Amino acid sequence: MNLKKIKLSFVGVGLFIILFSVLFVHRYIYKPHQSIQASSVHFEGKASVFKKKVTDSPKKWLGKTIVLTGTITNVAENAIILDNLFYCQLYNTSKNPLKKQTQITIKGIMIGYDHLLNEVKLNQCIVSH
């Protein structure tokens, strides 16, 4: 085989590998935020049941995606409060007006216990049906 051709093909493969690696690293560094819809759920059920779990061991639930069903006890700007305990900040402003005293199921990430206002905070909440 022609030496020049061998050299060229090495360079070609080398460049390809470099390009591939750069793209791979770029995709890792700039990976998108995980969508809440796709997140696996660590708890699904009644807010009243979760209340006991989260009060017993709040740190265990930090950063976990949970699905809660409860009564809307308060409506705030871009958020709702379930069962007087769970403050759920919505990912997007709700299209349908959310009313007090209605039952709702939300999926969100538990970000912690707010001991200033005595609430469990969730964010990135979406209304699930």
Added chain:
Amino acid sequence: MKKFIILLALIGIQSITAQKHFTRSGTTNFKASVQAFEPIEATNTSSSAILSDTGDFAALLLVKGFHFKIALMQEHFNENYMESNKFPAATFKGRLDGFSFDKLDKTNRFVLQGVLTIKGKEKKIKTIVLLFKKPKKIVLKTSIVINPVNFGIKIPALVRDKIAQEVKISINYELKKN
């Protein structure tokens, strides 16, 4: 009957004087960018804060509530720098010197003094706060500069140059009457 009226009056006075303004959705920004690198900044839109009518002020920010544009940065922030599973909240407790609701009609600037606790470490803070009286709410704005080292936030030598020595935290809270 007399006792009843006195009781009512006492309750009435109590509810008037025990005014509190608070928020659950305050905006806290932080910036630690160094020029020419990726902007290191994040926003927390679920900050809690309470301001009493005597000037006592307390705030609580859940670390996991800070949103970064770059997901990987948010991951590193929580896992490596802030260890948010161990220290889920950053808190502040302090007082606005010489504050009263009546004073708000005359001045906007107040000195805020208190203790900021991050990762279990406490540090005294003193800063000027701007308060604006608006219909049904008070807007509170201030910013402080902190050094991560003071709170045990270790920045590895490898990224030392990419993260600013001083981190600027700005807050903009709309406190509504209780």
